[in-house]
Structure formats: C-alpha cells, structure tokens
Amino acid sequence: MNYCKYHPLDGATYSCPQCNIHQCDQCVDDEHKGARCFVCGSVLESLGSGNTVEPFWRRLPEAFKYPLNSASMSLIVITSILSVVATLIPFLFILAIVLYLFAVGSLMKYSFTCLERTAMGEMKAPDVMDAYQGGIKLLLQLVLMTIVLVVVVGVSYHYLGMAFGGLIGFLVALSLPAILIRFAQTENMFEAMNPFAAIALMAAIGLPYGLLIVFMLIMMTSVGVLHEWIGTLFPAMSYLLQAIISNYYTIVMFHLMGYMLFQYQEQLGYSARSDEDDEKSERTDIERMRANIMVHLKEGDYEQVVTLYYQAFKRFPNEASFFEQFFDLLYVCKKTALMEDYGLVYLEFLSRKKRFDKLTSTFKQILFLSPNYLPASASMRVQLARLFKQNGDLKMAVRLLNGMHKQFADFDGLPDAYVLLSEVLAELPGMQLQAEKCRQMSMQLQRKADVKKQELELQRQAKLAAEAKSTTTPNTRRAPPVAKSSGLTLELVPMESVLDITDKSEKA
Incomplete structure (x- = not known):
C-alpha cells in the first residue's frame, strides 16, 4: 500500500512520475481537468481509491x-x-x-x-x-x-x-x-x-x-x-x-x-x-491555495511559500487564516527581515477586521524580533499610540508618535498626532514642558495645514475660471500669470528627543 508523502498516515490516490512521489487528494492541484502536482506541475497518474477505501x-x-x-x-x-x-x-x-x-x-x-x-x-x-x-x-x-x-x-x-x-x-x-x-x-x-x-x-x-x-x-x-x-x-x-x-x-x-x-x-x-470520494474532494480555491502552501512548506521551498502567501493576500484579502499563519511562521522561524516587511500588512489587516485587541500584542511580537521596528504608516502609528495610551503603556505611545513631523511631513493627521503626543507627555512625570511644546507644534501644524488647504482651493478656483474663460472667448489675450503665494513660513518649536528626556528623568 502506498501512502501520501505529505500525510504519511493517509493512503495515496495519485502518483507523480516526475517527482516519483505519491500524494493524497488533499495534496494535488485539482483546479483544472486532470490533477497536477503542486511541485512540478506534471499531470498525475491516478491510483484510484484502493489505498483509501474502507474495508467491505x-x-x-x-x-x-x-x-x-x-x-x-x-x-x-x-x-x-x-x-x-x-x-x-x-x-x-x-x-x-x-x-x-x-x-x-x-x-x-x-x-x-x-x-x-x-x-x-x-x-x-x-x-x-x-x-x-x-x-x-x-x-x-x-x-x-x-x-x-x-x-x-x-x-x-x-x-x-x-x-x-x-x-x-x-x-x-x-x-x-x-x-x-x-x-x-x-x-x-x-x-x-x-x-x-x-x-x-x-x-x-x-x-x-x-x-x-x-x-x-x-x-x-x-x-x-x-x-x-x-x-x-x-x-x-x-x-x-x-x-x-x-x-x-x-x-x-x-x-x-x-x-x-x-x-x-x-x-x-x-x-x-x-x-463519495469525488464529492469529498471538491475544494474551494482557498482550500486549494492552503494545500499548495502546505506542500511547498513541507518541501522546504520557503521562497515559494512566501510568494504563495502574498498571492493569497491579494486573492483572498478577507481570509484571516493566511495572514495569521504567515505571521506565526515568520515569528516561529525568527525571520526578522521578512517580518519587518510583512508587519505593516498584518497590522493593517487586523485594523481592517477591527481586531483592535490583537494590534498591540502583535506589535510587541514584531518588536521582539526587530527591536527598532516602527510601522511605515503614519495612520497606523497613531492608531497604535492611542491603543497603548488606553492600556497605560505611555512610553510605547511616545515612541510611536515622536518625530512624526520629520518622517510624514505630508500626513494630514499630524496636528491630531501631536495633540495626542501632548496628552501622553502630560501624563508622564516631569514632561509638562515637552507637552506644552507639542501643543504649540500641533497648533503650528494646524495653521500650516489650513494655509495649504486655502492655497489648494484658490488654485482649484483659478483653474476652473481659466477653463471657463477659454471656452467662452478663445481668441482673447491671456492675462499674465499671477504669482503663486509661497505660503507662511512656520518655525516649528525645537523639540528634544522625548525618549531621551524620559530616560533622564527616570534616572534622576
């Protein structure tokens, strides 16, 4: 009796002449007519149900x-x-x-x-x-x-x-x-x-x-x-x-x-x-993708496993099992570089699924592999900071928000982010001065955002007016262009490294 290579306790129903292995129904690609091998793509030879049939x-x-x-x-x-x-x-x-x-x-x-x-x-x-x-x-x-x-x-x-x-x-x-x-x-x-x-x-x-x-x-x-x-x-x-x-x-x-x-x-x-076996073997695309990943994982082809997981994320963006399994695999195997690339994908998936209870614990798991990791998304950093503030982990909230005006200068939520940072700092002992600086910075950022919004609105109106004028009087001589406003030049309040200050205050 032949057994499946990937399920040694299950009888084999197919044989791959190219790989010289035996597989069960769950380990073959049956998406199209004629089962194929996940590894080499060859058409498989059917062994029937003789190895899996129940004794009479x-x-x-x-x-x-x-x-x-x-x-x-x-x-x-x-x-x-x-x-x-x-x-x-x-x-x-x-x-x-x-x-x-x-x-x-x-x-x-x-x-x-x-x-x-x-x-x-x-x-x-x-x-x-x-x-x-x-x-x-x-x-x-x-x-x-x-x-x-x-x-x-x-x-x-x-x-x-x-x-x-x-x-x-x-x-x-x-x-x-x-x-x-x-x-x-x-x-x-x-x-x-x-x-x-x-x-x-x-x-x-x-x-x-x-x-x-x-x-x-x-x-x-x-x-x-x-x-x-x-x-x-x-x-x-x-x-x-x-x-x-x-x-x-x-x-x-x-x-x-x-x-x-x-x-x-x-x-x-x-x-x-x-x-009866044919009815049981009818699988969904999700089950087929999961089987494909399992086969390559057991074959040790980790590069292909990563590729398949990212394909699964695109094809099945709402299937939690793929996101969770890949995260667990990276965490167990301690793949730091891959975790840094995938961390934001998983965090955003949890946020999209409203799994806020897992966001902070998942972020800490990522930090365990990559201590200097910070999400490359301003909105995700603000969301995590809010959750950490609610949980009482103020230092982690400060770490996520500090210096965002340098890394995400075009982020629309910068004023709110620094308001949140000022609230967090106000709860830390000896950080009232820094909290006040953050509040001033948030006001400057808000004014800058308002000016930019006004400039964009003026530009939009001028463009509409020019288009309307060109359609009504096409031969009219164009007016000289109006010089664009350079906007307000704001000087941000200098801000020391918040983390350094908190560490100094604790040592004192």
Missing part, C-alpha cells in the same frame, strides 16, 4: 442500506409479486414461465449492474431501467452455467469417487462468487468458468474473500430463518414477504461483491474512484 466488512450497515431507495425497492417488490403470481397459476404454464423468467431475469440483471457499478466506485444504487434490458438472456446464461457446474461435480463424483467428487463440489461452491464476479466483468460464460481465472481472483483478494463467503452464508441462513418466522406469523402473505427478503438480500450480496472488487482494485489491475 466495515461497510455492512451501508451495504444493507444500499437498496433502500424508492427505485430499487419498487423493483424488488414488483419482481417478488410476479414470481409469486407465476407460482400460483400453474394451469397457465407458458404465462407462468414467462412471468417467472422476466421477474428473476430482471432482478439478476439489476444485481449484476449493481456489482459492476459498485466495482467502479458508484456507491449509489443504479437506475432500475437497466434491469429491463437483456435480463432473460442473462438468466439463461446463469442457468446454463449452473447446469455445467452441476454436471462437472456429478461426473467427478461418479468417476473419481466420493472424496474427490466432494472436493470438487467444495471448490465449485467456494469459487461461485468469483465466477459471478468474472461473469459480471467479462459477460462471457467460458471466461467466467475458467478455473485459473477464478483462482487468480481469489488469490489476489486473499483472506477477505473467505470472509465474504462467510457473510454470504450468514445471509443465506438468515433468509431461511426469516422464511420460517414469516410463514408462522403471516401465512397469507408468507410467499410474497419471503420473495421480497430474498430479492433484497440478493442485491446486497452483489453490492458486497462489487465493493470487494473496488477495495482490491490495485491487486486486480484496474483503477477506480468512489463517487
């Missing part, structure tokens, strides 16, 4: 539920009624024979169809319309095969003695399921009765074939017990109920034989997949 002896409850649907049960009841009617009208010999052959032939045809479909992985009972085509021919072939086997046993018993004849009879009874299976596969009587083919099939399956024989004997015995019980309790309907139970068990037994073939498909030289 564990599916007995499902096997007994197999015929329990309206179509199958209607066929069982109809064929049972016809067979009972055929036994009750012996005076109409020809009609009785026709009814009986039609009923039994239809049931056998449907049972063989169940065997074939189950062997190919179809775990739902097939359409009953398949039971009404070629049923009588199939039944006559089965009768002829039975006569041949009985004759072989009789001749062996007559010419070779009781012991050898009994051995031949035992072997024929033992190989009967194999003969039926071969007949369902080949639809040829001679190939089905080939003893070497039957022996090869039994040898390929091994001991579980004997277990199937035991189950079939138990069901046949239970049919006899139920016949007696029904005959005692419901004598008027005993024949009909007995026929229904027998037909029901027939379909169950053929389904079990087909499932045994499906289970040992690798040993029998063919490949098939269960329709």
